[in-house]
Amino acid sequence: DVKVTQSSRYLVKRTGEKVFLECVQDMDHENMFWYRQDPGLGLRLIYFSYDVKMKEKGDIPEGYSVSREKKERFSLILESASTNQTSMYLCASRTGPQETQYFGPGTRLLVL
Amino acid sequence: LAKTTQPISMDSYEGQEVNITCSHNNIATNDYITWYQQFPSQGPRFIIQGYKTKVTNEVASLFIPADRKSSTLSLPRVSLSDTAVYYCLVGLMISGYNKLIFGAGTRLAVHP
Numbered sequence: 001d002v003k004v005t006q007s008s009r010y011l012v013k014r015t016g017e018k019v020f021l022e023c024v025q026d027m028d029h030e031n032m033f034w035y036r037q038d039p040g041l042g043l044r045l046i047y048f049s050y051d052v053k054m055k056e057k058g059d060i061p062e063g064y065s066v067s068r069e070k071k072e073r074f075s076l077i078l079e080s081a082s083t084n085q086t087s088m089y090l091c092a093s094r095t096g097p098q099e100t101q102y103f104g105p106g107t108r109l110l111v112l
Numbered sequence: 113l114a115k116t117t118q119p120i121s122m123d124s125y126e127g128q129e130v131n132i133t134c135s136h137n138n139i140a141t142n143d144y145i146t147w148y149q150q151f152p153s154q155g156p157r158f159i160i161q162g163y164k165t166k167v168t169n170e171v172a173s174l175f176i177p178a179d180r181k182s183s184t185l186s187l188p189r190v191s192l193s194d195t196a197v198y199y200c201l202v203g204l205m206i207s208g209y210n211k212l213i214f215g216a217g218t219r220l221a222v223h224p
Contacts, residue, residue, distance in 0.1 A: 004155070009153075035214075040216065041216065042199065042214045042215060042216040042217050043156070043199065043214040044214075045211075045212065059211070090155050090156070092155075098142070098143070098144050100146065100158050100161060101146075101158075101201070102158065103148075103155030103156045103157070104155050105153075105154055105155050106153070106154065106155050108153075
């Protein structure tokens with residue numbers, strides 16, 4: 001079974017803090033994704049990575065950055081957290097284009 | 113604005129067949145259509161994927177007309193445990209670029 005894990009299920013941070021969300025997959029997948037999910041808006045793509053050290057902006061990259069130093073790990077960074085970044089963050093991975101994305105359990109982030 | 117469109121919510125009863133349609137007018141030529149199921153506080157879980165005509169697996173069927181501008185997820189005999197949010201995921205051509213877009217989700221409630 002594909003396993004995608006996220007470092008935290010719940011996280012509470014203060015405005016202005018630097019926040020790291022970690023995602024690890026164990027199936028040697030090439031592609032990895034970060035989404036945020038908000039009520040009524042569905043899933044929106046923040047960033048994705050086709051391979052190690054490669055990254056591409058998604059639909060809503062503002063306020064976020066990413067890092068992919070190793071194939072199995074994709075990190076989402078909030079340089080200076082703001083209250084409008086309170087959301088559910090979901091990581092996904094897949095072997096390549098046209099293949100199924102597998103999702104982690106999500107991290108619910110609250111920024112106070 | 114190119115996007116996918118799904119009904120916001122649906123209600124059904126145990127044992128009935130449920131059909132959920134997703135409209136995607138600007139689907140990219142080579143992209144598949146994928147459906148996911150999501151329970152509260154969990155990441156989306158893959159249900160079924162198809163390119164055209166009909167695909168069936170052990171849990172659902174997917175009907176895709178020849179023009180591929182829509183797709184219908186069919187759950188044959190729903191049970192209470194099928195109560196969840198269902199998302200379609202397609203690649204859309206937006207401003208000349210192929211972008212993966214999730215629908216906003218359909219909240220299915222199955223009643224006894």
